[in-house]
Amino acid sequence: MLMNLLSFLTASIFSSSYAIPVAGPDHGTLVSRSSSCWKAIQARSIGSVASYTDRCSTSFDKTKPIVEYVLIVDAGSSGSRIHIYKFNHCKESPELESEIFDSTTPGLSSYAKDPEAAAKSLDELLDVAAKNVPEELHACTPIAVKATAGLRLLGDKESQAIIDAVQCRLEKSCPFALVKDNGVEVLDGKSEGVYGWITVNYLRDSLAVNASDITAATFDLGGASTQIVFQPQNGMVVADVAEKYLLTINGRNFELYQHSYLGYGLNEARKAIFHQTIQDATAMDETIDVHELETITSPCIPPGQNQSVRLQVDGNTKEYHFVGKEKPCAHECREITDEILHKNMICAVAPCAFDGIYQPSFQESFPKGDLYLFSAFYYRTKQLHLPAPFATGILHQFEENICAADYSQYPPELAKELSKDSQYCLDLNYISSLLERGYGIPKSRKVYATQELKGIELGWTLGAALPLLEHHDCKIEKVGP
Numbered sequence: 065m066l067m068n069l070l071s072f073l074t075a076s077i078f079s080s081s082y083a084i085p086v087a088g089p090d091h092g093t094l095v096s097r098s099s100s101c102w103k104a105i106q107a108r109s110i111g112s113v114a115s116y117t118d119r120c121s122t123s124f125d126k127t128k129p130i131v132e133y134v135l136i137v138d139a140g141s142s143g144s145r146i147h148i149y150k151f152n153h154c155k156e157s158p159e160l161e162s163e164i165f166d167s168t169t170p171g172l173s174s175y176a177k178d179p180e181a182a183a184k185s186l187d188e189l190l191d192v193a194a195k196n197v198p199e200e201l202h203a204c205t206p207i208a209v210k211a212t213a214g215l216r217l218l219g220d221k222e223s224q225a226i227i228d229a230v231q232c233r234l235e236k237s238c239p240f241a242l243v244k245d246n247g248v249e250v251l252d253g254k255s256e257g258v259y260g261w262i263t264v265n266y267l268r269d270s271l272a273v274n275a276s277d278i279t280a281a282t283f284d285l286g287g288a289s290t291q292i293v294f295q296p297q298n299g300m301v302v303a304d305v306a307e308k309y310l311l312t313i314n315g316r317n318f319e320l321y322q323h324s325y326l327g328y329g330l331n332e333a334r335k336a337i338f339h340q341t342i343q344d345a346t347a348m349d350e351t352i353d354v355h356e357l358e359t360i361t362s363p364c365i366p367p368g369q370n371q372s373v374r375l376q377v378d379g380n381t382k383e384y385h386f387v388g389k390e391k392p393c394a395h396e397c398r399e400i401t402d403e404i405l406h407k408n409m410i411c412a413v414a415p416c417a418f419d420g421i422y423q424p425s426f427q428e429s430f431p432k433g434d435l436y437l438f439s440a441f442y443y444r445t446k447q448l449h450l451p452a453p454f455a456t457g458i459l460h461q462f463e464e465n466i467c468a469a470d471y472s473q474y475p476p477e478l479a480k481e482l483s484k485d486s487q488y489c490l491d492l493n494y495i496s497s498l499l500e501r502g503y504g505i506p507k508s509r510k511v512y513a514t515q516e517l518k519g520i521e522l523g524w525t526l527g528a529a530l531p532l533l534e535h536h537d538c539k540i541e542k543v544g545p
Contacts, residue, residue: 120154135207141214141287143169146189173214179229213288253324257291259527287331363396364490366469392468401497457507
């Protein structure tokens, strides 16, 4: 299936001519930004807005304000974050000037039985936005709430109830311009991955007309899902399946490979690993009753450490207590993390990466170019102070040491931190398995595991914000000089 979700970017994000519809508080007649309505807003606020950037004193295009803000709420499985993006129009193309973000926990999916509480949980994030966006720009600052894998896992009925509650609350009490139609939605995995790819390559200046043909590949690891997106090289093409994604930006056509693996995010992978550990234990001793089992030895827990996990097994939910083995078994943990990738699943369209999903050989289709890992890939490796970039194979030595509870060669502060983190052995093994065994990245291939690029946080949110500079309505309370 061919997708062209962002084809409108061809003549928008990097173009100097566009019209933005503006709506009144009663959702009345839409008018373009070049109308007297928008000019009135500009005239009313130009004195104060001009002081909000030191990049220029006038807009490149007189129909555009000097400064614009875009708000994106990332409603993830573990919590919600608001990203406050500030753009200026000093040049022909909009320039991202700064980003501010804040977060709250738990995520919207934690309020499955109370949609109203889910909606109210975003109030503190809106307060942060209200303090950081000039008041005179509130009415024309677009806001969108995009829920990711956490709500996808809830089911249609419960997730839609939360979506409806959030939309209702924002329409009634939010001072910002809620994007119409898809202002509050569950972001599908394809869009999440591609938006992340756009973010990285936009910040690398790889999407400009005269940019190099080599773009970066991106890998995202969230709590519930993981995404891969790259542009095949050497004339290789993506098969005509759901993983093929056609994208047009600034007159350039990009044929991407993308896939979002729901259930393979770090939180879900941990559950799968513990489930597999229980399954392996009962397979070794058929006399064990899984419902009476409470303490299980795990090769993914370092010696002397333990981890309590609440799991649903055979329809019953209870707390299981996992303890480390007396002798180090990093290779046994790796066997489990490899196993949960289901490399032996039926592959309908070859070649497949894992879980029976089609993917061109990564090494053959992307032999050169930068690889960016973000989200949990970064958060679970940053303590190790790895070089930038680093070869993925370097993680194996850390796995051997950490899974053996051998912290002697690490600085005291890091050793103390690792000794208290009973899931670090598991997480590193899963990350290695996912990158090498799953996605097919050679151990010698170097990657960037980073949280930001040019001072801007990586992820899908910036990629989702860019189109909103072009396509949003204004909530106008009063128009006048």
